Amino acid sequence: MPKSPSPGRRGAGAGRGAVPGGRSRGAAAGRRPSGAVRAAGSGGTRRYPSPRPGKPHPVLYTAAAVLVLAALAGAAWLIGIVPGRGVPGPGAGDSRTAGRPADARSTAPAAPPPETRSYGAEAALERSPAPEARPERPAPSEGQPVSAVRSPGGVPERPKPPKGKLVLVIDDAGHNLRDLEPFLAFPGPLTIAVLPRLPYSEEAALRAQAAGKEVLLHQPMEALGGEDPGPGAIRLGMDDLEVAAVIAENLATVPGAAGMNNHMGSAVSRDSRLMEAVLEAARASGLYYLDSLTVSDSVLHSVASRLNLKTWERDVFLDNYPERAAMLKQLDEGVKRAEKKGLSVMIGHVWSAELAQTLIDLYPGLIEQGFSLSTISRIMLEDSDEDSGD
Known part of the structure; x- marks a missing residue:
């Protein structure tokens, strides 16, 4: 006959919450981690989560995450705010630099000193023990005066007095235009001396x-040795009226002439x-006279002095x-x-194949060096203004 369970065992089982089917709650709980218990006096079963054995409660995870985030936020606040208050001086009690060498403290990444970084040429200047003052002329943004600005050609807008004046004369025009x-x-300024009574004399003067x-007017004159000076020449034995008539006829073929110089004429x-x-x-x-000095013992200067006339003479033949x-x-x-005497008159010839390009090439350099190119008419006008006190 089977034995009846003892009251003490049933009471223990009922008190621990029996489960239908004869299995105790403990057995069920051992197989089902999130099992349920029957609430006393209730008509149904209410389930409560039961913690897994050996693991923290989920609330602890949440609390730990909040603490970590708070710690990170505080660290970020310290890194972003504290350096802006400046770098503490010696003896300020900064715990971050205590016990470190001075050079380690000065380069500590937690509190870099505020500075402006320099690159390239600026950095090289900062490393130089004794940098030169640059630039020599202030940049326009630094208040550079307009008068100090140089033009593309290199000439100051307010030039200093020239080192000397140069007069360039090109003889023998009139044979052709080429x-x-x-x-x-x-x-620049240039003077063209045109031979009279040639096929292109008038056209050359006009151009x-x-x-x-x-x-x-490049006035032909008789030369030593009998060489023919060309049409319209002044020759030995002419009287004053003949000389005046020849010059007048020659001027008619060279319109606009401001002066004359001699062609040959030794x-x-x-x-x-x-x-x-x-x-x-x-x-x-109304013409000035330029002595081409084709002979060293020209009497022009002495005659002009006697007549109280100002004349000019050549310094250099270029070609x-x-x-x-x-x-x-x-x-x-x-x-x-x-440069030595203030003025130099240089004569070349239109038939010199390379002279024109040579002068064009050298012109900017002459101006840059401080020389002024001019014409005799312009110099006479300037001298007249100075004499009148203007």
């Missing part, structure tokens, strides 16, 4: 004036009477040797004379 054209492209160049330039007649005819026509190197040497000699 040789003349390169000289008309010269960018030169249209290009802004000064024009001279014989006539030594004759005082003829030279006086030439100078009187020039004065009557006695038409090679570029020789012309550069002669030009250098002319520049030296201008």
